[in-house]
Amino acid sequence: MAAKVGALERGGMDYLVSLPRKWVTVYLPLAVFLFVLLFPFYWMAVTSFKTNEELYDYKTYTPFWPVHATLANFHKLLFETDYPLWL
Amino acid sequence: MAVESRPLAPPLPLAYGWLERLMQSRNLLGFLFLLPAAVLLLLFLTYPLGLGIWLGLTNATLGESGKFIGIGNYLSLARDDVFWLSVYNTLLYTVAASTVKFGLGLWLALLLNEHIPFKAFVRAIVLLPFIVPTVLSAVAFWWIYDSQFSIISWTLVRMGLITHYIDFLGQPNAARASVIAANVWRGVPFVAISLLAGLQTIAPSLYEAATLDGATPWQRFRYVTLPLLTPIIAVVMTFSVLFTFTDFQLIYTLTRGGPINATHLMATLSFQRAITGGRLGEGAAIAVAMIPFLLAAILFSYFGLQRRRWQHGGRD
Amino acid sequence: MSKFTRRDVFKLGAGAAIVGAAAGRIAPARAEVKFTPEKGAKLRVLRWKQFVQGDIESFMASTKKFTQATGVEVRVDTESWEDVRPKAAVAANIGAGPDIIIGTNDDPHKFPEKLLDLTELADYLGQKYGGWYDVCRTYGTRNKRWIALPQGINGSCINYRISHVKAAGFEKPPQDLAGFLKLCQGLKKNNTPAGFALGHATGDANNWTHWCLWAHGGKVVDEHDKVVLDSPETVAALEYVRQLYPNFIDGTLTWLDPSNNKAFLAGDCSLTGNGISIYYVAKNSSDPKLQEIAKDMDHTHYPVGPFGKPSEQNLILQAFVMKYTKYPNAAREYLRFMWEKEQYDPWMIASLGYVSQPLRYYEKNPVWTSDPKAKPFGEVSKLVLQNGYAGHLGYASAAVMGDFIVVDMFAEAASGAQSPKDAAKRASDRAKRHYEV
Numbered sequence: 104m105a106a107k108v109g110a111l112e113r114g115g116m117d118y119l120v121s122l123p124r125k126w127v128t129v130y131l132p133l134a135v136f137l138f139v140l141l142f143p144f145y146w147m148a149v150t151s152f153k154t155n156e157e158l159y160d161y162k163t164y165t166p167f168w169p170v171h172a173t174l175a176n177f178h179k180l181l182f183e184t185d186y187p188l189w190l
Numbered sequence: 191m192a193v194e195s196r197p198l199a200p201p202l203p204l205a206y207g208w209l210e211r212l213m214q215s216r217n218l219l220g221f222l223f224l225l226p227a228a229v230l231l232l233l234f235l236t237y238p239l240g241l242g243i244w245l246g247l248t249n250a251t252l253g254e255s256g257k258f259i260g261i262g263n264y265l266s267l268a269r270d271d272v273f274w275l276s277v278y279n280t281l282l283y284t285v286a287a288s289t290v291k292f293g294l295g296l297w298l299a300l301l302l303n304e305h306i307p308f309k310a311f312v313r314a315i316v317l318l319p320f321i322v323p324t325v326l327s328a329v330a331f332w333w334i335y336d337s338q339f340s341i342i343s344w345t346l347v348r349m350g351l352i353t354h355y356i357d358f359l360g361q362p363n364a365a366r367a368s369v370i371a372a373n374v375w376r377g378v379p380f381v382a383i384s385l386l387a388g389l390q391t392i393a394p395s396l397y398e399a400a401t402l403d404g405a406t407p408w409q410r411f412r413y414v415t416l417p418l419l420t421p422i423i424a425v426v427m428t429f430s431v432l433f434t435f436t437d438f439q440l441i442y443t444l445t446r447g448g449p450i451n452a453t454h455l456m457a458t459l460s461f462q463r464a465i466t467g468g469r470l471g472e473g474a475a476i477a478v479a480m481i482p483f484l485l486a487a488i489l490f491s492y493f494g495l496q497r498r499r500w501q502h503g504g505r506d
Numbered sequence: 507m508s509k510f511t512r513r514d515v516f517k518l519g520a521g522a523a524i525v526g527a528a529a530g531r532i533a534p535a536r537a538e539v540k541f542t543p544e545k546g547a548k549l550r551v552l553r554w555k556q557f558v559q560g561d562i563e564s565f566m567a568s569t570k571k572f573t574q575a576t577g578v579e580v581r582v583d584t585e586s587w588e589d590v591r592p593k594a595a596v597a598a599n600i601g602a603g604p605d606i607i608i609g610t611n612d613d614p615h616k617f618p619e620k621l622l623d624l625t626e627l628a629d630y631l632g633q634k635y636g637g638w639y640d641v642c643r644t645y646g647t648r649n650k651r652w653i654a655l656p657q658g659i660n661g662s663c664i665n666y667r668i669s670h671v672k673a674a675g676f677e678k679p680p681q682d683l684a685g686f687l688k689l690c691q692g693l694k695k696n697n698t699p700a701g702f703a704l705g706h707a708t709g710d711a712n713n714w715t716h717w718c719l720w721a722h723g724g725k726v727v728d729e730h731d732k733v734v735l736d737s738p739e740t741v742a743a744l745e746y747v748r749q750l751y752p753n754f755i756d757g758t759l760t761w762l763d764p765s766n767n768k769a770f771l772a773g774d775c776s777l778t779g780n781g782i783s784i785y786y787v788a789k790n791s792s793d794p795k796l797q798e799i800a801k802d803m804d805h806t807h808y809p810v811g812p813f814g815k816p817s818e819q820n821l822i823l824q825a826f827v828m829k830y831t832k833y834p835n836a837a838r839e840y841l842r843f844m845w846e847k848e849q850y851d852p853w854m855i856a857s858l859g860y861v862s863q864p865l866r867y868y869e870k871n872p873v874w875t876s877d878p879k880a881k882p883f884g885e886v887s888k889l890v891l892q893n894g895y896a897g898h899l900g901y902a903s904a905a906v907m908g909d910f911i912v913v914d915m916f917a918e919a920a921s922g923a924q925s926p927k928d929a930a931k932r933a934s935d936r937a938k939r940h941y942e943v
Binding site: 154155159160 | 768771772773791793795796
Binding site for chain 2: 588592595599616617704705706708755757762768769772774901904905909910914917918921923932935936940
């Protein structure tokens with residue numbers, strides 16, 4: 104009801120769309136889009152915090168979260184390469 | 191004093207010399223205004239383009255400027271299997287990726303056009319794949335497509351859908367599909383946001399009028415949205431096709447031209463021949479060979495940009 | 507005038523030098539060749555980017571010593587070795603840029619007339635340090651004059667897992683082709699497969715495909731630079747790889763240079779061709795799994811085929827001096843200084859075995875004896891043939907390598923995309939386009 108009132112106040116034809124319908128036609132596809140578009144960023148972020156052995160071993164460690172989160176990769180990037188120079 | 195009606199550009203009295211008349215002429219003024227832009231265009235567009243075309247007609251290498259050999263490079267390329275494969279790859283890549291980008295981009299634009307919570311935030315975040323440097327997303331995809339460590343393969347195996355890890359980039363057709371998928375992922379936000387801007391110019395009253403007349407959502411889309419969106423679509427898809435056709439970074443980072451040249455586009459082949467192989471003239475010729483296709487794409491959209499009477503309710 | 511005097515002394519010392527070299531020691535007392543740098547000389551050096559940090563540190567320390575000894579300022583820039591190639595070509599083209607370029611492979615042969623003659627220096631170093639390896643002589647000379655000074659060879663060997671090879675029924679990878687194939691089949695059966703790059707991996711893919719081609723007696727061109735790639739020997743090599751490929755790990759068709767490192771270190775690939783980088787990373791890792799791999803791995807040379815002798819392909823590092831330099835003597839003196847054992851020996855040690863020596867004397871360098879697993883890399887220099895074998899080095903050989911013609915040919919035959927005969931013919935046509943100019 105509150106959604107409908109809000110829709111009425113906004114104007115336009117939104118009030119004609121029921122909430123369940125809106126979920127199926129709008130929210131669900133949008134969620135899938137967002138997941139696909141943003142997953143690689145999440146994956147890269149998680150990968151950058153993983154240690155090498157976690158990276159290669161999917162049997163012992165779940166790939167979705169760095170169990171032994173480490174800053175070693177960042178340390179290497181910032182202090183052992185020319186990266187700061189390029190920045 | 192009575193105001194005389196004067197013509198817009200009155201001829202100057204003969205008392206003025208020709209120089210003063212020149213200075214006052216609209217044509218000269220127009221020319222002067224155009225000059226900075228023309229100089230910029232000349233320096234940064236025409237000169238490199240001309241040099242590229244010239245290089246394509248010589249046998250220049252990376253160490254010495256070559257001699258003029260006319261269409262020698264093009265004749266040699268015509269006999270080259272790898273070159274024709276790259277043309278085929280480029281056309282396939284462009285057509286497939288652009289079509290999917292258009293479909294998904296339009297759908298996403300329609301979704302974003304709806305009223306949803308955190309509308310502004312969602313619209314901004316959706317743009318991320320496009321604005322992030324291509325090399326970055328290419329490396330991300332390289333890791334995702336790895337034949338031993340792909341997270342996609344791992345998940346599908348865990349879900350029991352496949353038994354063997356997918357060799358994304360190791361088989362020619364799989365590599366083509368994977369590369370197209372990566373390109374689509376990167377390009378959809380651009381198409382979506384641009385089309386969204388176009389969608390927002392369509393007056394809601396048109397939709398309301400259509401609904402009052404009993405139009406279904408599909409009919410609203412077909413008879414209201416699409417016609418009014420056509421000019422925007424033409425512009426966006428032209429850019430999208432141009433960028434896709436000349437794509438270099440994605441292919442180079444992911445496959446360097448791929449399993450047995452299966453993902454070599456004309457741009458990457460041109461680089462391999464010119465810089466890695468040292469044959470500048472031949473690489474330039476390959477790059478110049480892209481121009482007819484690009485011109486065709488531009489002309490196609492030029493005619494699409496023309497306003498048609500039916501967009502404004504008249505008959506074509 | 508002074509040059510003449512030095513040459514005379516050379517001839518006198520030649521007899522003594524031969525005796526000394528035969529004994530494997532530095533040639534005994536003979537006039538040292540030294541070049542007097544010009545007054546106010548300044549040098550710009552462009553070299554390939556180091557693979558290990560120790561390399562550049564040792565290099566810069568030696569450079570500083572040179573500046574202190576001679577007063578010549580030296581500026582050293584590093585670029586990835588693939589980028590040095592076009593930069594060198596551009597510098598040669600426009601006649602300005604670095605004075606000394608340390609690049610790779612055929613680079614100096616693309617513009618030999620633009621390079622300073624280094625014959626005197628090369629002869630001196632060759633006589634003092636036991637002589638140049640044949641392949642280094644081929645790379646450094648053109649028409650019997652030295653145009654470049656080989657700095658070393660970025661050697662690669664077969665990297666293999668000892669336990670996995672044993673489980674497949676071999677003590678170590680056999681040195682004949684038939685045995686090697688059996689080994690790879692055994693490895694695949696035990697689910698510990700081998701893997702060699704067939705994608706556009708500039709180093710790894712060219713490295714093993716050229717070895718395979720040459721080992722079977724095939725070659726791209728003959729001594730007269732005529733393309734002979736389409737031959738029964740080539741087809742034999744392609745047939746061999748066609749039998750080898752099903753035993754590889756997945757994905758090799760698209761493997762780039764780091765791919766085999768990744769797979770080997772993850773334990774998925776048990777045999778591959780690579781430099782010492784895999785071993786070095788595993789040995790120095792804090793991860794116990796990688797330490798295990800380091801203990802369980804070793805190196806050996808590529809097998810020898812019907813060709814009759816070793817026929818490996820590796821990256822040659824070469825220093826050359828541009829003719830447009832204002833300080834030719836300073837450049838020569840700098841190179842001489844860096845190649846002398848006081849500087850070169852520590853540099854080899856700091857490079858941790860990434861660089862194999864170009865001169866026979868440096869076979870004794872402790873980097874090869876400090877770790878027995880590094881020893882095969884010290885022997886690589888004897889086993890290498892030049893790019894574009896058996897023809898001449900130049901634009902065509904560089905272009906054929908840069909265009910991955912041999913690699914693509916093997917990839918086509920291995921994957922079955924083309925029959926071996928067709929693959930050889932297509933590659934031959936592609937190569938002809940480069941050589942017929």
